[in-house]
Amino acid sequence: MTTDVLAPQQQRSRDTLARLLKATLETLDAHGLDGATIPRIAEVAGVAPANVYRRFRDRDALFRAALLDGLEASVEATAKSLRLESFKDKTLPGVVARLVALQVQQYRARPGLLRALTRFIEQDTDATFRTKALALAKQNLDRVVEVLLEFRDEIRHRDPRRAITFAILTMATVVEVRALESVSLWHEALPLSDAALQAELGRTILAYLRSAGEDKPRKRSRN
Numbered sequence: 001m002t003t004d005v006l007a008p009q010q011q012r013s014r015d016t017l018a019r020l021l022k023a024t025l026e027t028l029d030a031h032g033l034d035g036a037t038i039p040r041i042a043e044v045a046g047v048a049p050a051n052v053y054r055r056f057r058d059r060d061a062l063f064r065a066a067l068l069d070g071l072e073a074s075v076e077a078t079a080k081s082l083r084l085e086s087f088k089d090k091t092l093p094g095v096v097a098r099l100v101a102l103q104v105q106q107y108r109a110r111p112g113l114l115r116a117l118t119r120f121i122e123q124d125t126d127a128t129f130r131t132k133a134l135a136l137a138k139q140n141l142d143r144v145v146e147v148l149l150e151f152r153d154e155i156r157h158r159d160p161r162r163a164i165t166f167a168i169l170t171m172a173t174v175v176e177v178r179a180l181e182s183v184s185l186w187h188e189a190l191p192l193s194d195a196a197l198q199a200e201l202g203r204t205i206l207a208y209l210r211s212a213g214e215d216k217p218r219k220r221s222r223n
Helices: 011-035 038-045 049-055 059-081 092-109 111-123 127-154 160-180 185-189 194-210
Strands: none
Touching: 011 038, 011 049, 011 059, 011 111, 038 049, 038 059, 059 111, 059 127, 092 111, 092 127, 092 160, 092 194, 111 127, 111 160, 127 160, 127 194, 160 185, 160 194
């Protein structure tokens, strides 16, 4: 939880805060940063606008608390669900295909919220919030990397962790542009369906991991 608000002691206050944070994320998703006004958020949460200002000094403080709360929930969910045993196809191609599909689904499910999160991190002047938000996002990235490291023997790069991290960040950047930007060179030059995009990204990641430039040193023969 962000330091902009003290954790309430009474259950009723905790429930109200939880509704307020949830309402903030829903309003950001529906209306974006500019449209997520305090009156709108308060209406969704079922509280008076004055109640919001009693808890948060301004709208940005509310945004920070809600976005960090959402990121923390995402980290907890990812830690529980994203394990190799949870994949139906436990081969490297199968896991990569599923990870790409999950990434696309995530951005398609709440594009407004993810767009607002990205924009707020870029423009917010609170360095502490930015550090916390990026650290939480990195925890989700690290979970994905750990899953793919189960296949380290199939990865030829000298540094499998670096190769996986690069591949996943590249995939996430492509998906982010396709899902969150309405105008881009991707849309103009390669207007793929989501299914086609997932297939191409899966093939690209596999090809890179299996034939990266820095090959592992070959074991010397004892003969």
